[in-house]
Amino acid sequence: MEKKELVPYGTYIMIWFGLLVLTGVTIIAASLHFGQWSIMTAIAIATVKGALVLFIFMNLKREERLFKIMLSLALITMTVIMVLTFADISFR
Amino acid sequence: MSHSNADGGALPSYLEVSGRRTGILGWILSTDHKRIGILYMSLILGFFLVALCIGLLMRLELLLPGPTIVQPNTYNALFTLHGVIMIFLFIVPGIPAMFGNFFLPIQIGAKDVSFPRLNLASWWLYAIGAIMALLSLFTGGGVPDTGWTFYVPFSLRTGTNVPLAVLAVFVMGFSSILTGLNFITTIHRLRAPGMSWFRMPLFVWSLYATAWIQILATPILGITVLLVFLERLFGIGLFDPAKGGDPLLYQHLFWIYSHPAVYIMILPAMGVISEIFPTFAKQKIFGYKAIAFSSLAIAFVGYLVWGHHMFTSGISDTSRWIFSLLTFIVAVPSGIKVFNWVATLYKGAIEVPPPMLFALSFIFLFSIGGLTGFVVGALATDIHIHDTYFVVAHFHYVMFGGVGIAIFAALLYWFPKMFGRMFRYRPFFISWVFIFVGFNTLYFPMFIMGWLGMPRRYYDYMPEFQIWHQISTVGSWLLATGVFIFFIYFVKSLRAPRGAPDNPWGGTTLEWRVPSPPPAENFIEIPTVTAGPYDHHGEGDA
């Protein structure tokens, strides 16, 4: 894209800390035994982490629209894949 | 030796310009996408011939019942080796790595891919993975015997060298991911002025759809084989039911990659066919947008059908009918393509030199492979033929009859461009006869014996199957003869005198507007594109 101001390094470092904290949260959440919901919790936290990486580290925020559309298609695909896999287990 | 460009300038070709280094180093350290394409080609085709010989050995074993040339364990190792090489070293990298690298930048009017060094790194990862795969044969417990699918629990328990083999697959996976990443970025960023999305050649569209699968699906394979590795080493219990694991989880994860992987193989092959047909029918492709979008549709729906490999594995009934239904849906975009290709021929001024002959046989063989896909995709019939030779016949028709034949077609179609030399037609016509007759003799009997109940992955059989096995083995000799003729004359043609015209077939896409072989940076000046890719009549720029 044309006018590309750089993201300040400080932001990157903050995000990195954020990712570390979220990793910690994942581990703690896993030891709390939410039962059925423990997987959902892990996936939710992972989604937040993924979003941080995609939008800030990988600069998706300022990417062209088409690229964002393609990427959301990819994410939808991943979601459907997970749903199909989980569906098998719950209907077995 | 140099060529004069249309603009009158004389530029040395990529074959002469080796970068900072010379000799072999000028190749294996080159970041020129064309040289990297040729690097891939030499390895990939070499592995293909090796795995082909292993296939011949298996067929020879099956000529007579009982042990013929090998013991049962050796047979297990042979089909594993054959499958692993054919899939991971030949057909998955196949067209994107060889022809995608060479032609994608030229076809969109770019000087190179977006990340040339990453591109070279991908080749190195492929080479390192291949070396690891070779090492796994001679170290540890010896040649893996799990089949190319590495199913648990057997892959966790067998004493053979599964750990190194799956690590090799892991490393090669990265090669594939990085290639996909490179291609997507290149297509988004480096199209020449005027090269809008709908002026891109269909080969580029197919690579684009493929690249998304490479990026999205391959990491799943990577993590899956890594988990097998970790489970073997540390007993983490993800797949072992005794530890609360689920062996079906492995099958899910494996096929979540491996079904989309068949589209990594076939989509670029379809792209090749979409280039060759308009050139030799001297017509605009019929239904350009339909073909372009069907590639994306295949890539998308192709993610959602993996369960058809698991109909008999004990997954839930609900999943079984859903996956069977989705499988039928994914056939629609493939059908669209076949009809569009045939419509492209309608009223065309068709010429049939060797590349077109192979492209036409693609339609025939791929259609048999595709239509028998319905038979294995339908829940009820698959229960009967699952894990029989029917499946072996089906996937050879798709992978070899489809993708393999498309690779032969592409090798011939782009030969003059890549090497600046022409080949004589006759040896390739002769090789085609052997390949086509041999192919059907080899694989068609497998449909019959599969239907009659001959299971796959056995080194022995009941007497009633003998006649079919023998016909099939004779077919393997015919086919191999054809393939060897092909490659002997392919190598011979590499030494033919230079002087292929820039556009021997009358192609309309950009690669036919640069010299044969192309200069190091493809274009003296980045072209400006003013028309669609298959304009045979106008004097458009593309």
Ligand code: HEM
């Ligand atoms: C002359 C050529 C070929 C011959 C004679 C041949 C023959 C065979 C035979 C006899 C089997 C074993 C069937 C069984 O016991 O279950 C087999 C399996 C297989 N072939 Fe081929 N084949 C050839 C080419 C190819 C090509 C070009 C590909 C892919 C691009 C391919 C992919 C596979 C795969 C994936 C398997 C399954 C391996 C496994 O069960 O793990 N083959 N082939």
Ligand SMILES: [Cu+2]
């Ligand atoms: Cu499949």
